[in-house]
Amino acid sequence: MKINLFGASGHAKVIIDIIRNCNLEINYIFDDNAEIKNILGCKVNAKYSLDEVSSSPVVISIGNNQIRQRLAHHLNCNFSKALIHPSAVVSHDAQLKEGTVVMPNSVINNSAKVGAHCIINSGAIIEHDCQIGDFVHVSPQASLGGHVEVGEGTHIGIGASVIQNINIGKNCIIGAGAVIIYDIPDGSTVVGNPGQIIKQNN
Structure with a gap:
């Protein structure tokens, strides 16, 4: 193909x-x-x-x-099914929509759902039952615990960590190395450990 x-x-x-x-x-x-x-x-x-x-x-x-x-x-076109690097580990029970790319050595575990046109970058971990919206970028070495939800258009920075059961809204920016232990509303920019909101856009 x-x-x-x-x-x-x-x-x-x-x-x-x-x-x-x-x-x-x-x-x-x-x-x-x-x-x-x-x-x-x-x-x-x-x-x-x-x-x-x-x-x-x-x-x-x-x-x-x-x-x-x-x-x-x-674009009015046919988008590719998800492209997955052979070194990535993707559960047979995970669901990935069209246009998404999964980079080397990343992990997407059981019952996770990843939306359309997402980037799961090198070494990222998406744990079981996560729900990732469309147009999300999970950067290299970022880790999402089980049952995390990430809204459309959000960028999770390099090496960020999100504990289980957290909801992150749409169009957020989670800074590199941030540790997320609370829910994050739409349009937030978050940095630090623990993560603190430093900016919010409507």
Whole structure:
């Protein structure tokens, strides 16, 4: 099977690795930065047609949650099923929606549900019964205990820890290394150990 990618930055490099390790093929790579001509030996196209987009399932290879969300709503195409690196451990009873990518050495345990167009980054741990909304990024080495809920568009920073049964709202930013022991409302930026809200957006 061939895959189309939108985005040709560093995040795309890891997704290209996943595709190659899964014995899949790159079809087209698109990026609106015309100065990017090539990535890991693959041609990058600054322009695209609907026929090209529709020719293969698409993965949005952009790390920014909000840009990924806008593109997902803008593109009228068939998105790829979740791409999972062979070194990741994903329970047979976990559910992953389309466009999601699971990076090397990450773990998604039993009965976890991961939404569409999420990034489960290298070494991240999603424990049993977690519920991860669409367009979420769980950064490298971040750990979510059992029954954690994460709202749409939230970014969990590198090495953050979330204890079990915590609810984190939509469009939050959880800082690198933060330890989350209380529920977090929508639009919050949280840092520290224990995590403290330093900013809230409507």
